[in-house]
Amino acid sequence: MAETVVEVAEPPALVLKGYEGKPLVDLDTYRAVGGYAQLERARAMSPHDVTQEIIDSNLRGRGGAFFPTGRKASFIPTPDKVAKPIYITVNADESEPGTFKDREIMLKVPHRLLEGCLIAAHAIQSKHVFIYIRGEYSEEYEVLSKALAEARKAKLLGNVKLTMHRGAGAYICGEETALLESLEGKRGQPRSKPPFPAIQGLYASPTLINNVESITNMPIVLEIGPHEYAQIGAPPDSTGTRLFCLSGNVERPGVYEAPHGITTRHLIYDIGGGVPNGRDLKAVMMGGSSFPVMTPDELDTKLDANSLGQRGLFIGSGVVCVLDDRTCIVQFALRVAQFYMHESCGKCTPCRVGTRWLVQILRAVEDGTATENDLEVLLDVCDRIIGKCLCVLGDSAAMPVASCVTKFRDEFKQHLAQGGCPFGADSSLANLFAPVDQHAHAGAPA
């Protein structure tokens, strides 16, 4: 059973600082690399000053939306302004296809995440932190629980209560307001905004929601200083490092920490060893399955929000999944659409119905029964979803599909001209089963 590769690919090591192949799971090993010293420092500072350091570092959200972390914290009212408790919920629901970094943070540097939680709690004067951890993550839950017990025993929590809450298998619960609903014991369906969680979040109280990697950066910002941090990566907007999630048809997949701004080519070919078996790269699932795909001519694009943004691409949760030239792009788009159809919470029509349409039309294209007009219908459906849903899940289904149609239109047309898939069974994604078909399928005659 192969271990996941987790490495610092390019200095500086920030999130993985001190890790070097040996997990910092117990308190002593974490303390030996300076662990919890920044918590002590933070507690000696005023909450306002801690928030200011996070603002000055320009740390931005690693959960997908890249929102400035310090600014979000500054939206939380101070306790003298509200008669309600103030909460923090850490988003450890990691379910974006292609993302596997938060899991490694919990397994390799759990105390750094906890230290970050406690620093954030001091910064916004919260006394109750929830960590909403993906329900499927068993080992991660155990490792983090053990670290928490140790931190509690060492009296590091102070007056902060920290609760681990396990999800139960629903991608949508990664969306921040769905996460809050779920944590309140309801179905995980997004809320309309405003009110924003900073004002009315968990139990209608001010709530700060951050991704695991964002929170884990906080002790580092304090340790190296916000101004130094702001120089790392691709300043001014994409500061610090990323835990890039490299997967798919690549020689050395893994979690690689590297500064924002390295090129996609460098990550895939120099760090990842390139595409195996002498195949060519066809496309990159960039940022996660929720975003447009990257094509080979875009490989020199730097991995920072602005460079990617200029090309209509997103850094998302740091996903770089390589598709080689055996991949049928229609099958890829279909499988992505099937995921979102399965995960749509059903609350709004464009998403609930639109994801179904995407699947049906893509299926017809793959089977060769669609017409050229159906490609226009496909793009039209995407257009009727994007920006018209209650949460971003709808866009997340439509954006990758639309990008496949526009960037690989010839391949779509080839399906229509040939009356079927030009790759046949040779595509790596041929006949790939999707859970959305599970109920229809079970019990049917073989």
Next chain:
Amino acid sequence: MIEEIRKIAKEYPSSKSAVLPALRLAQERYGWLPRAAFEEVGEALDLTPAYCMSIASFYDLFHLEPAGTHMIEVCTNVCCGLVNAQAVLEAFERELGIRVGETTSDTTVTLRAVECLGGCSTPTIVAVDHRYRQSVTPDDVPAIVAELRSG
């Protein structure tokens, strides 16, 4: 179980928040979620059984029908799919003599396909009784099944 659930509920500002951990606990007890589980969870948390059932039906980890003693969940999302997920899934179907979504007739094993499990760099990821096996190939399948059948 009711006492245990009430204890979990104390961790939260509102006891309703304990519904997911409570259903998880009930499922560990029963192997799935029968009507009795919803009644117990409901009683412990002052919720109706219907409410508890509506929650369970939303989340993928809860089983509303009897499941096998062991659970095999194969990731068939794209990163695993690009490498060998479909071949691994089919190898399990062959080895178990059932199709995905089904339970063996002796009720030992349920086979499911699931979405990305967050282990994409070591495809294919297979969760066996909720523990991840990494880099599973079709060749590994007979041994995994034998292991479950023997224990």
